[in-house]
Amino acid sequence: MVMNTDDSVSYSQQQLALNQMFKDINPALSAQQAGIESSRCYYCYDAPCIKACPSKINIPSFIASIHNDDLTGAAKTIYQENIMGGSCARVCPTEILCEQACVRNHEEEKMPVKIGLLQRHATDNAKFSGHPFDRAVSTGKKIAVVGAGPAGLSCAHRLAHLGHDVEVFEAQEKAGGLNEYGIAKYKLTENFAQEEVDFILSIGGITVHYETALGKDIRLTQLKEDFDAVFLSIGLQNTASLYIENEDNEMVLNSVEYIKELRQASDLDQLFIPKDSAVVIGAGNTAIDIACQLKRLGTEEVTLVYRRGEAQMSATAHEQQIAKNHQVRIKTWSQPEKINHDEDGQLTSMTFSKTYLEQGKLKSTDEQFDVNCSAVFKAVGQKMAYPEPEKLIPTISNGKIATFHNQLTSIEGVFAGGDCTGVGQDLTVEAVQQGKLAALAIHQELTSSEDK
Known part of the structure; x- marks a missing residue:
């Protein structure tokens, strides 16, 4: 799109206004603050x-490096x-993982x-002359990665680091998955998701094919x-249904799709914004994200409505806060009945009808009430939609791809990871x-078979 000078100024002002509206919810530490905080670690x-970190980062080691001014x-x-690590530092629920396990919680200060x-602080301020890792000697092996979200990018990067050539097939126009399309705009601000993608791909050996979907453009x-x-x-790919009357109304919206539109918008005129009232149905981080945005x-x-209590919400207490x-109103013990x-x-x-638990089972009562709204946003979970044209289908368990040892599926040579699995x-x-x-399992399989 070609803009004249006035259009360019207007666009910049609109983008600036949008960025101001979605400033970082967790401002970064200053160098002084980071120095003080790193000194609190017992290493x-x-x-x-x-042990509490899913990716097993050596946390005391990187904090010690910060304390020694080696960012x-x-x-x-971290990147090892x-x-x-940059996006995870922003979106990871550290309050229920590494920080919850910190021994400082056992002291009087808690x-x-x-x-x-x-x-x-470390990932934002590191100064690498190039990519932090070199590629190993080429193995001559080629691996296909379907999907350029966090799991796909992580797998592709590690495989490239180990000397393999990787081709990534991504259905969207951009890589990043939920980091680009599904995370609240105040958590991953401005263009951070794409900057991280560029950093990952800079290792070399990775080719990305955009707008290339499994079952449509490629076959397993x-x-x-x-x-x-x-x-x-x-x-x-799919949002779960509420299975209630009038759910097909055009003002009943998919929260994930709305967040995607918001994250890609350059100005507010591109968005539908309910001015007076909206209802969000759900209890997870996506429900919190859409409500706050x-x-x-x-x-x-x-009004965020959930059929059980706050204690049963999958969103952490930190997210609920x-x-x-x-000023989001949270209404619990309320089950959707119909849209008016x-x-x-x-x-x-x-x-909605009021609900309660009886011997662990959710029950609804005859007591009903209405919540005024001009739009409803569904955030009740997503479902995998494995492409119908695909003849080769891995074992599906509880609606997701079943994986066994080291992310291997029921199909030899095919591995899976991320939200599409139940892991x-x-x-x-x-x-x-x-x-x-x-990636490590693929590398071991390919190199060990070559040795044999």
Whole structure:
């Protein structure tokens, strides 16, 4: 698109306004703050924080490097285990992982070392002359990675580091997966997701084919013929249904798709923004993300509704507090019954019934109430949609790809990781670790078979 000078100025102002609206929710530490915080670490020999970290980063080691003013060394320690350490420092729920395990919690102050912010300080301020890792001697092997989200990028990077050539097939216009399209804009701000993708690809040996989808543009049977191994990281494509009346109304929106539009928007005119009221259905991080972003966009009243209690919400207490800080109303023990609209099809409210637990089972009552809204945002989980045209289908368990030892699927030479599998929690750091483990398993399989 070609802009004249006035258009360019206008665009810049609109982009600036959008960026101001979604400033970083967790401001970075200053050098002085990082120095003080790093000095609080006991550098435990058998560090519980490492055990609690899904990617097994040597946390005491990188914090010690920060304390010694070696930020580049600290970052390299992080990247050795987690090449997406920059984004994980921003989106990882450290409060229930490494920081919860910190021995500082057992002291009177009950204040863990701020591991996430220290990790961000290192990765943001490291000064590498090139990529921090060199590629090994070429193995002559080619691996296909389907999906350029955190799992796919992690797998591709580790394989390239080990000397393999990697081709990544991505259905979207950009790489990054949920980091680019699905994380709240106030967590990964401005163009950070793409800068991280560029950093990962700079190791070399990785080719990305954009707008190339499994089942449409490529087939698994062909990939198995053309490559020495395949890694599937296709994510989750469909949103679960509420199965209630009037759910097909155009103002009943998919939260993930809305976040995607918001993250790609260059100005607010590109977005539909409910001005007076909106209801968010869900209890996870996506529900919190969409609710808080709606408040930032100017929706006057946002109500997040969940059928169970706050203690059962998959969003952490920290995330729930973020929602409360944004003045999001959280309504629990409430089950959706129907969506109401006027004669013109405009949403007016949503009807809920009160719920309770009886011997561990959720029960609904006859007591009902309405919540006014002009839009409803569904954040009730996503489902995998394995492409129908595919003749070669790995074993599916509970709606996701089943994996066995080292992320191997039921198909020989085909591995899988990330949200499309049922392994671990649906966290960026978990996906990164699964991609790394799959790469190591692929490398071992290819090199050991060659030795034989």
